[in-house]
Amino acid sequence: xxxxxxxxxxxxxxxxxxxxxxELLKTVPxxxxxxxxxxxxxxxxxxxxxxxxPSQIIIGAGTEYLYSRLLQLLGGSAVAMxxxxxKKFGAIADSLKIPWVHIPIDGKGIQTKALAESGAGAVHxxxxxxxxxxxxxxxxxxxxxxxxxxxxxxxxIIEDDYDSExxxxxxxxxxxxxxxxxxxxxxxxxxxxxLVPSIxxxxxxxxxxxxxxxxxxxxxxSCTVSSFEQCTLAKFISEGYLERHVNRQKTYYKDKxxxxxxxxxxxxxxxxxxxxxHHTGTHFxxxxxxxxxxxxxxxxxxxxxxxLELLSGYFHAPEHGxxxxxxxxxxxxxxxxxxxxxxxxxxxxxxxxxxxx
Amino acid sequence: xxxxxxxxxxxxxxxxxxxxxxELLKTVPxxxxxxxxxxxxxxxxxxxxxxxxPSQIIIGAGTEYLYSRLLQLLGGSAVAMxxxxxKKFGAIADSLKIPWVHIPIDGKGIQTKALAESGAGAVHxxxxxxxxxxxxxxxxxxxxxxxxxxxxxxxxIIEDDYDSExxxxxxxxxxxxxxxxxxxxxxxxxxxxxLVPSIxxxxxxxxxxxxxxxxxxxxxxSCTVSSFEQCTLAKFISEGYLERHVNRQKTYYKDKxxxxxxxxxxxxxxxxxxxxxHHTGTHFxxxxxxxxxxxxxxxxxxxxxxxLELLSGYFHAPEHGxxxxxxxxxxxxxxxxxxxxxxxxxxxxxxxxxxxx
Numbered sequence: 255x256x257x258x259x260x261x262x263x264x265x266x267x268x269x270x271x272x273x274x275x276x277e278l279l280k281t282v283p284x285x286x287x288x289x290x291x292x293x294x295x296x297x298x299x300x301x302x303x304x305x306x307x308p309s310q311i312i313i314g315a316g317t318e319y320l321y322s323r324l325l326q327l328l329g330g331s332a333v334a335m336x337x338x339x340x341k342k343f344g345a346i347a348d349s350l351k352i353p354w355v356h357i358p359i360d361g362k363g364i365q366t367k368a369l370a371e372s373g374a375g376a377v378h379x380x381x382x383x384x385x386x387x388x389x390x391x392x393x394x395x396x397x398x399x400x401x402x403x404x405x406x407x408x409x410x411i412i413e414d415d416y417d418s419e420x421x422x423x424x425x426x427x428x429x430x431x432x433x434x435x436x437x438x439x440x441x442x443x444x445x446x447x448x449l450v451p452s453i454x455x456x457x458x459x460x461x462x463x464x465x466x467x468x469x470x471x472x473x474x475x476s477c478t479v480s481s482f483e484q485c486t487l488a489k490f491i492s493e494g495y496l497e498r499h500v501n502r503q504k505t506y507y508k509d510k511x512x513x514x515x516x517x518x519x520x521x522x523x524x525x526x527x528x529x530x531x532h533h534t535g536t537h538f539x540x541x542x543x544x545x546x547x548x549x550x551x552x553x554x555x556x557x558x559x560x561x562l563e564l565l566s567g568y569f570h571a572p573e574h575g576x577x578x579x580x581x582x583x584x585x586x587x588x589x590x591x592x593x594x595x596x597x598x599x600x601x602x603x604x605x606x607x608x609x610x611x
Numbered sequence: 612x613x614x615x616x617x618x619x620x621x622x623x624x625x626x627x628x629x630x631x632x633x634e635l636l637k638t639v640p641x642x643x644x645x646x647x648x649x650x651x652x653x654x655x656x657x658x659x660x661x662x663x664x665p666s667q668i669i670i671g672a673g674t675e676y677l678y679s680r681l682l683q684l685l686g687g688s689a690v691a692m693x694x695x696x697x698k699k700f701g702a703i704a705d706s707l708k709i710p711w712v713h714i715p716i717d718g719k720g721i722q723t724k725a726l727a728e729s730g731a732g733a734v735h736x737x738x739x740x741x742x743x744x745x746x747x748x749x750x751x752x753x754x755x756x757x758x759x760x761x762x763x764x765x766x767x768i769i770e771d772d773y774d775s776e777x778x779x780x781x782x783x784x785x786x787x788x789x790x791x792x793x794x795x796x797x798x799x800x801x802x803x804x805x806l807v808p809s810i811x812x813x814x815x816x817x818x819x820x821x822x823x824x825x826x827x828x829x830x831x832x833s834c835t836v837s838s839f840e841q842c843t844l845a846k847f848i849s850e851g852y853l854e855r856h857v858n859r860q861k862t863y864y865k866d867k868x869x870x871x872x873x874x875x876x877x878x879x880x881x882x883x884x885x886x887x888x889h890h891t892g893t894h895f896x897x898x899x900x901x902x903x904x905x906x907x908x909x910x911x912x913x914x915x916x917x918x919l920e921l922l923s924g925y926f927h928a929p930e931h932g933x934x935x936x937x938x939x940x941x942x943x944x945x946x947x948x949x950x951x952x953x954x955x956x957x958x959x960x961x962x963x964x965x966x967x968x
Contacts, residue, residue: 258636271621279615281808315672315811315835322679322832326706345831349683382875393913451638452838454672474702475679478672478835481809 257506258450261579262495263486270283270485277485282477286457286603290484293491294457295320300498301419304441305434306459308336311470315454315478317414317444323475324440324458327468328410331375336364338568340414356570359384363391366398376410377402380417381430386568386581388531388538390421396430396475401462410464412440419500422508433546434438437461453485455479496510507536507585510592514584517596522607536585539565544606551578554602558596562602614863615807618842619852627842639834642826642842643670643814650848651814658776658854661789661798663816668879669825672811672835674771674801678703678755680832681797683816684825685767688732693721695925697742697771700735713927716741720748723755733767734759738787739775743925744940745888745895747778753787760795767821771799773804776857780890780935794818802844805857806944810837812844864893864942867949871941874953879964896922899935901963908935911959917952 264371270278277287285291291308298304314320325333325347335343337356347354355372357364364379379393379399391399397398403409413430431439444456460468490496511532518524518540532538544551548564565579580599587595627635629666635643644647648665667763671677682704692700694713704711712729714721721736736756738748748756760766770787784816788796798810801813847853868889875881875897889895901908905921922936937956944952957964 258638267624267628270626275619277806277810279617282811315676316833318832319672319676319835330708342831349829349832427769446833450636452635454639454833454835454837472706474699475675475706476673476803476811478676478811480672480837480840483837483840558905559885 257503258500259495259499263490266486266493266495268357268491269489270482275485277481280481282479282484283471284475284477285309285311286477286479287424287481287484287488289456290491291487293400293488297491297496298459302415302429304418304429304434304459306431306441310459310462310465311457312460313455313457313477313484314480314595315456316446317404317416317442317456318342318346319478320442320456320458321412322350322410323468323472324442325350326354326578327464327472328376332373332407333412334364334369334372334374334377336379336384336388337570337574338565340378340380340569341568341572344570354554358571358574359387359389361389362395363389365398366395366396366402369399369403370405375406375408376412378412378414379430380414380416382415382427383420383535385535386537386539386563386565388534390424390534393427393433393539396427396433400434400436400438403434404436410438410440412442415441415443418443419448420504420507420536422504422511425524430559431459437463440464448496448503453483453487453591455483510584510587510589511536511538513589513592514582514587514596517592519598523596523600523603526603526606537583540580542580542603542605542606544578546578546603546606548577551580551602555598558598558601560598560602614856614860616852616856617632618849619941623843623846623850623852624839626846627839632842639836639838639841641830641832641834642666642668643834643836644838644845647841647845647848648847653815654848654853656858659772659783659786659789659814661786663788663798667816667819667822668814669817670812670814670834670836670841672813673803674773674799674813675699675703676835677813677815679707680825680829681769681799682709683705684821684829685733688765689730690769691721691729691731691734693725693736693741695743695922696925696927696933697735697737698767698925700925701927715928715931716744718746719752720746721752721756723752723759726756727762728758732763732765733769735769735771736787737771737773739772739783740777740892742892743894743896743920743922745891747781747784747891750784753784753790756787757791757793757795767795767797769799772798772800773911774892775800776805777861777864777893778891779861779868788816791800794820797821805853805860810840810844812840829867850943867941867944867946868893868895870946870949871939871944871953874949878953878957878958880953880957883960883967884961890965895939896939897937897939899937899960899963901935901960902966903935903960903963905934908937908959912955915955915958917955917959 291311295306295308298306332353334355357368433439434473441459527542529538548566563581648668652665655663689710691712691714714725771919798816881963884899887896905923920938
């Protein structure tokens with residue numbers, strides 16, 4: 255991510271070094287340094303309107319790390335996840351021998367009826383920006399999810415809020431965490447995505463009772479992030495750099511999205527395709543009316559040295575009836591290569607476009 | 612750890628920053644940066660006489676993190692650990708619902724007969740410097756352990772080599788890893804202990820077949836250490852700073868150990884106590900002939916505001932017949948407070964000393 259403000263980061267690192275804080279030499283508390291947890295707590299209040307105490311936050315080296323601790327914390331009951339969805343979550347559960355189920359989504363997100371029937375005790379959702387579809391879960395579905403959680407004592411919603419700031423139209427909805435009145439939402443987010451992937455810092459917010467259980471049963475696991483990087487990030491957040499960076503990112507990605515959509519608009523592809531869910535994140539869906547199977551599309555793309563992600567690749571259920579839907583991830587495409595990429599796409603679907611005529 | 616060469620570390624950090632290596636912005640490979648794995652591989656060859664390819668090394672944020680991945684990798688069969696021993700290992704296994712057994716040690720380390728009878732598929736040992744006894748496992752016992760591993764196809768020895776460089780008398784024995792001819796040893800070490808606890812970098816060396824299994828089943832877990840700290844540590848090792856630091860540490864701790872032993876020698880405590888296993892690490896045992904139970908000793912110490920670690924606290928088995936043995940950990944005691952600490956100890960055992968007269 256070339257947008258990473260490396261010089262600011264370096265400046266803050268030098269400051270941390272020169273201040274020679276005694277924190278830098280001490281063992282880090284299992285949940286992370288207070289100054290960073292405080293900075294995150296303030297940030298969440300300011301930017302997301304969330305009431306989070308620093309004592310509810312656990313800092314960890316990446317969300318996968320935190321998901322793995324969280325699944326241990328929640329114990330043996332099955333966890334549910336969206337289908338299609340974030341596949342690693344299932345892999346993490348598998349690696350911990352924790353049962354999981356996949357629940358189909360519709361245009362508003364996870365289907366709460368199917369969730370209730372699944373018998374799961376917790377569910378992983380990304381309401382702000384569903385991957386890979388880009389669907390934003392409306393308020394009503396969020397409320398239904400909370401109702402599902404309230405039906406039983408130990409039901410939890412794991413809310414993955416990554417990239418929520420990247421919303422290009424409409425207001426950013428309040429988090430499910432902020433709507434919750436019964437301490438049933440675990441909130442997750444990461445700086446590896448919004449800053450730079452080589453910095454491994456994520457965090458989770460636990461409701462007080464779960465935090466107490468974590469302290470009792472899992473706090474023997476030492477914190478996985480060095481105090482040096484925690485101090486640097488704390489400065490980065492509390493001095494306002496994160497907000498500025500996030501705003502720049504939003505402009506940058508919106509601009510890139512507009513360029514990709516404009517290039518598609520100029521191509522003949524749009525005679526057989528339409529764009530969906532393009533108002534959040536760094537990806538959207540391109541639904542193509544094609545005679546080819548997804549396997550054939552993928553092969554044709556590879557012949558042309560293009561790696562295509564198809565929505566069908568993200569499903570758990572074997573029969574989902576989705577084909578011809580491409581996940582266009584524009585996060586890492588170079589702006590001057592957009593036209594070329596669109597023209598390659600056009601060639602892949604040449605036969606479909608010609609047949610249409 | 613005040614011996615940490617903070618100014619060298621800061622200098623290397625600044626170098627890494629100013630070099631602006633593209634590595635710093637890229638996603639870190641799951642097993643860590645090649646330059647760091649190469650530096651560790653060279654270091655192990657030079658200092659420990661070990662043949663380790665960089666491709667066998669996995670970098671992780673702390674040994675607890677790596678142990679937790681390793682236990683997942685080894686699958687469901689029971690793991691054995693030393694009794695007394697590193698209690699966190701049992702806690703990690705518990706948190707992953709993996710069965711574990713404790714095996715008594717004798718003066719040479721873990722008892723291989725009891726190990727063979729336990730049915731465990733892997734065993735955790737710290738042969739270079741057993742915690743908390745300080746016992747060094749002799750060659751013969753190491754060979755017996757390897758024989759145990761070779762008896763079945765999937766038996767592994769987990770060799771924890773932390774603090775192995777802190778040996779004040781006699782030669783440092785080769786690692787079990789170096790003696791192994793059938794790829795049955797997993798080697799673990801950490802920089803958090805030898806450098807500074809706030810830097811969370813450890814590593815494990817896997818035999819090729821296990822590494823291949825890790826890549827296949829667990830490599831979806833992203834690396835937990837930021838590339839910036841990996842680059843800094845790689846420089847620290849390859850430019851020879853680690854060896855110099857370790858040598859200074861050795862002199863520093865040997866000197867401190869000598870001071871503690873000299874202070875004990877001047878006290879009347881030695882009329883009823885003897886010192887054992889004081890040639891490695893940062894701790895030794897003080898065996899006291901006392902009429903008090905360990906509970907009484909601990910209470911008496913607390914009355915005098917002294918926190919005492921007793922060997923009995925490290926046992927898993929309830930009946931181990933050990934009492935009156937104090938674990939003297941001199942790592943963090945200030946040199947000018949040694950005499951005072953010894954005099955407090957003397958007061959705790961006043962009644963025993965007087966009775967002796």
